[in-house]
Amino acid sequence: MFKLTRYILYDILRNKIIISYMVLLFLIAMGLFQLEANNDKALMGLLSVVLIVVPLISLIFTTIHYYNSYEFIELLLCQPQSRSKILWSEYFGTSISLLIAYLAGVGLPVLIYSGESTGLYLLICGAGLSLTFCALAFLVAVNFRDKAKGIGVSLLLWFYFAIIYDGLLLLVLFSLSDYPLEKLTFVFSGLNPIDLARIMVMLKMDIGALMGYTGALYKNFLGKETGILFISLLSMLWIVVPLFIAKRIFNKKDL
Numbered sequence: 001m002f003k004l005t006r007y008i009l010y011d012i013l014r015n016k017i018i019i020s021y022m023v024l025l026f027l028i029a030m031g032l033f034q035l036e037a038n039n040d041k042a043l044m045g046l047l048s049v050v051l052i053v054v055p056l057i058s059l060i061f062t063t064i065h066y067y068n069s070y071e072f073i074e075l076l077l078c079q080p081q082s083r084s085k086i087l088w089s090e091y092f093g094t095s096i097s098l099l100i101a102y103l104a105g106v107g108l109p110v111l112i113y114s115g116e117s118t119g120l121y122l123l124i125c126g127a128g129l130s131l132t133f134c135a136l137a138f139l140v141a142v143n144f145r146d147k148a149k150g151i152g153v154s155l156l157l158w159f160y161f162a163i164i165y166d167g168l169l170l171l172v173l174f175s176l177s178d179y180p181l182e183k184l185t186f187v188f189s190g191l192n193p194i195d196l197a198r199i200m201v202m203l204k205m206d207i208g209a210l211m212g213y214t215g216a217l218y219k220n221f222l223g224k225e226t227g228i229l230f231i232s233l234l235s236m237l238w239i240v241v242p243l244f245i246a247k248r249i250f251n252k253k254d255l
Contacts, residue, residue, distance in 0.1 A: 004076075004086070008093025012065065018101050021057050025049075025105025033113040040205065043114055043122060046106065047201055050126045051194050052162055054102060055133045059154045062094050062137035067147040083251045087138070091243065095134040102130050121204045125197035128235050132193045133158075135242040142250045165192045193238040200231045 012018060028049055036042035069090065076086050106126060110119040137154055144150040169188055189195055 004081075004089040005092045005096075008069075008089060009096050012093060012097040013100065015097075017061060018097055021061075021098075022101035022105040025053070025102065026109065028053075029106050029109035033109055039114040040118070043110075043118060043201075043205070046110070047122055047125075047198070050106065050122065050129070051198055054126050054129045055162060055194060056158050058098055058130050058133035059137045059140075059158050060151065061098070062134045063141050063150050063154045064147075065094055066090065066138065066141035067150060084247055087142075087247055087250050091134065091138055095131050098130045098134060099127055102126055118201070118204050121201050125201055128239070129193060129197055132235065132238045132242075135239050135246070139242040139246040139249075142246045142253060161192050161194050165195065190234045193235060196231050196235050196238075200228055200235075203228055203231075 029046055032042040032045045032049075033039065036045065073086060073090070077083065103123065107123050110123055113119075136157060140153045140157065141150050144153060172184075172188070189199065
């Protein structure tokens with residue numbers, strides 16, 4: 001599995017899209033730090049970019065890569081290789097390449113201008129989002145044989161997590177404002193990995209006005225450090241669960 005992962009990783013790292021993704025993140029991060037005299041404000045702007053761009057690129061690139069590698073996967077299945085090893089190799093090769101591009105593009109400016117704990121938390125959250133949406137992309141791709149349908153579902157997932165979710169949450173909170181909603185809000189926040197990453201960074205920055213309702217709840221009921229630990233565990237589930245579901249489907253699917 002290591003040799004196959006290394007081959008896939010080496011092949012993806014030469015991809016122009018990955019290189020362009022890394023350069024784009026680097027230019028945005030450097031621009032924000034150069035324009036803002038306050039590094040915390042630059043980190044806030046960079047967080048907004050990371051929460052939108054990283055999930056989108058991770059979803060779409062991984063989905064397209066899987067479909068483009070379909071013939072290669074079929075060839076591997078003719079060899080004495082288990083399906084699980086092939087899927088794990090594809091995931092690790094793709095996710096590691098996305099992590100390298102992200103850490104090189106965002107990590108270098110953050111370490112230069114804001115290398116304290118808040119900047120490191122931003123890097124960790126972005127890396128977690130890369131792994132999460134790469135896993136979700138594999139779940140989508142193994143479910144749909146048609147490439148156009150798979151890419152469409154991936155775009156819908158990103159649209160839901162990045163845009164629609166916040167509107168739905170506000171609608172529910174407004175409609176049920178007469179009832180105690182603290183526990184329900186905890187549940188809702190766990191249903192969106194992007195929101196979990198945002199809350200984690202906000203808890204570390206300790207900016208109460210920008211935490212939002214869910215961020216304030218985590219701080220008040222769980223505390224700062226315990227809240228970050230709880231969010232980390234939820235974020236891990238967003239990586240592990242889609243991957244194991246995708247593996248089960250891939251092992252049973254007739255290719």
